[in-house]
Amino acid sequence: MDKQVVAIKKKISKLTEQLLYIQQECLHENVVGEMKGDTGNWCQQDDSYWISADCQDCGKHLHIDSKKERDLYRKYSMSGMIK
Ligand SMILES: [Zn+2]
Numbered sequence: 001m002d003k004q005v006v007a008i009k010k011k012i013s014k015l016t017e018q019l020l021y022i023q024q025e026c027l028h029e030n031v032v033g034e035m036k037g038d039t040g041n042w043c044q045q046d047d048s049y050w051i052s053a054d055c056q057d058c059g060k061h062l063h064i065d066s067k068k069e070r071d072l073y074r075k076y077s078m079s080g081m082i083k
Contacts, residue, residue, distance in 0.1 A: 026058035034083045051076050
């Protein structure tokens with residue numbers, strides 16, 4: 001592989017690592033997003049609700065499922081940050 005390419009790849013992985021670290025540490029308290037849902041299924045148990053949002057601080061995309069992450073879902077849905 002080209003030397004320059006190797007150097008770029010090294011930088012990318014280092015930066016990706018740094019970004020992941022920031023995103024892990026972030027509390028995602030400044031998000032913009034919306035409530036989504038898949039309803040009207042034949043079986044009502046298949047209906048699902050989730051929040052799709054992006055953290056304005058760390059840039060992470062958040063997908064919060066109402067069933068899997070109940071507390072978090074409630075917190076965000078009442079935060080006023082979600083449309
Ligand atoms: Zn965040």
